[in-house]
Amino acid sequence: MIIGRVVSSIVSTRKYPELQGFKLLLIQPYYGGKEECFVAADEIGAGEGELVLVSTGYVVEHGLSKKAPVDSIVVGIVDHEPL
Numbered sequence: 159m160i161i162g163r164v165v166s167s168i169v170s171t172r173k174y175p176e177l178q179g180f181k182l183l184l185i186q187p188y189y190g191g192k193e194e195c196f197v198a199a200d201e202i203g204a205g206e207g208e209l210v211l212v213s214t215g216y217v218v219e220h221g222l223s224k225k226a227p228v229d230s231i232v233v234g235i236v237d238h239e240p241l
Contacts, residue, residue, distance in 0.1 A: 160212045161188040161236060164204050165195055176226040183232065185212055188240070198230040209236035 168182035180199040187196075188209065199222075204210045211234035218231050 159233075160185075160214060160230075161240065162186055162198075162210060162212055163188060164206050164208050164210055166206055168197055174227060176224065177228070179224075180226065180228070183210075185210065185230075185232075196230060198232050199226070199228045200232040202232060202235065204232050204235050209239060210234065211236060 162185040165184040165186050168184055170182065177199070180201060181203075183198050183200050183204060184195050185198050198210075198212050200210075210232045212230055213233045214230040216229075218228055219225070222228060222231065
């Protein structure tokens, strides 16, 4: 799992049919310096600037409401900034 900050949302003119209903977010990892941003699917309504908990890898398919080609998903919104 990764804690990251939502940089922005991704807008797509065409989307794989199974991705309909997912909001795509650009996430910058909170720890680890200047790591590159990555895209994560979101069903819980995270917004720009919020800290989120992101699950990655093959276990993501267990957290999806439907079968979709996703390898990272927002699973929580962090209430308080980590120390």
